[in-house]
Amino acid sequence: MKALRTLSAAAMAFAMLAATPAWSQSKTIYIGMNGGPMEKAYTTQVLPAFEKANNVQVTVVPGTSSDILAKLLANRAHPQIHAAFLDDGVMARAVSLGLCEKLDDSPVLKELYPFARMKGDVGAGVQLGMTGIAYNKKLFAEKGWAPPTSWLDFANPKYKGKVVFQSASSSTFGLHGLLALNRxxxxxxxxxxxxxxxxxxxVGPNVIEYIPNSAKISEMVQTGEAGLFPLTPTGVADLQDKGLPVAYVNPKEGPVLLLVDVCVVKNNPDDQLAQQLAQFLLSAPAQEKAAEAGKQIPTNHLAKMPASMQQSLGNIDDLVHKVTVVDWDAINAHRAQWDTRWNQQIEK
Structure with a gap:
């Protein structure tokens, strides 16, 4: 079996697809997912077991959820991706557009937390996340500030000029923060x-900068500009791995649920393998590997996390009862209007 290969750009993957008309017979399947730490975790520690067991090569097509959705739409007549990881809000759009097919009935679906199963099993959560509060520990120590405890801390005048907020029109983290405060x-x-x-x-007077995504946060933490910002435990762990002095807090009102879902693409070239891959990714062994390699929080309640994750997150069974679950159907129905209003009224 050939070694697992990943491509640094989605364009390279699709160039390969275009050049191989009979690729569905070559035992190669393609999965879309975020690049960076997630891609590395899956390609080095998770997917090799599936490759070996099924004598297949899995190639990652990296990109943001929006990037992957655009590719699925562009190729919906002749899909070139077998399965895809999408943030839950984007997944809701993909399902509404008819891009995903029902997952095969499998015992593994019953092992998932109930909220991780999408209606009709057209997709399922493969990674549990939650948007809460991240803060700059060094800055807080210098100022003598206690750690934040509430979403309302973003509106506390003492943090004026130290709040960084992702744009609600382009970032799920920013949208979650907006909706949490709205509630x-x-x-x-x-x-x-x-x-x-x-x-x-x-909140507005406290914000030093609205950023389109979280990529700039590490730089702003290093310069001391970023003191407080919405983020996930996994995102904070990635920053900590870079040596940055950040910490995560679950706000007392509850963090906002953020799932990464797996979707089997409708009419993909090898449905049997795609379904097997989805079941594998939802299994406890695969999710345990993802937790060890990339601090991915399992959605399968039988999966165990490393001791370090358990210590920082606490009891996941207790935590999942505190998360706020948002209504993505309602959000997507009004998202375009909200985006325009955000851009014109808040980021003007």
């Missing part, structure tokens, strides 16, 4: 008026 102020996914009305007099 505290009496709103819901059907009514975001409280957040848009209060933002300019609460």
């Amino acid at each position: 505290i102020w009496g709103g819901s996914e059907q009514n975001v008026e409280p957040a848009f009305t209060k933002w300019a007099s609460t």
Whole structure:
């Protein structure tokens, strides 16, 4: 069996696909997922077991969830990706557009936390995440500040000029922060008026910069600009691995659930293998490997995390009962309008 190969750019993967018209018979399958730490964790520690067991090569097509969705749409008539990892909000859009097929009934589905199973089993959570509060420990120590405890800390005047917020129009983390505060102020996914009305007099004055994604945060932590920002435990762990003085806090109102879901692409060239890959990725052994290699939090309740993750996150069974689950159908129905309003009213 050939060694697992990953491609540094999605374009290279699709060049290979285009050059190999009979690729569905070559025992090579393609999966779309985020690049960087996630890709490295899966390609080095998780996927090799599936390759060996099935005499198949798995090639990663890296990209953000939005990138992968765009590729699925562009090739929906003749899909070139067998399965895809998508953030839950993007996955809801993919399902509504008819890009995903029902997962085969399998015992592994019953091992998942209930919220990780999508309606109709058209996809399932492969990685559990939650958006909470990350903070710069060095800066907080220098200022003599206690760790944050609430989403409302983003509106605390003492943090003026030290809050970094991802754009709600382009980042799930930013959108989660907006919706969490909106709920505290009496709103819901059907009514975001409280957040848009209060933002300019609460969080807005504290924000030093709105950023399109989280890529710039490490630099802003190093310079001392970023003191407080929405992020996930996995995102914080990635920063800690770089030696940055950051920590994660679950806000007392509860973090916002953020799943990475796996989708079997409808009409893919090798459905049997794609379904087997999805079942493998949802299994406890695969998720344990992902936790060890990339600090990916399991959605399979039988999977065990390394001791270091258990220590930092606590009891996952308890934590999942505290997360806020948002209504992605309602969000996606109004997302374009919210994005325009955010860009014109908040990031003007």
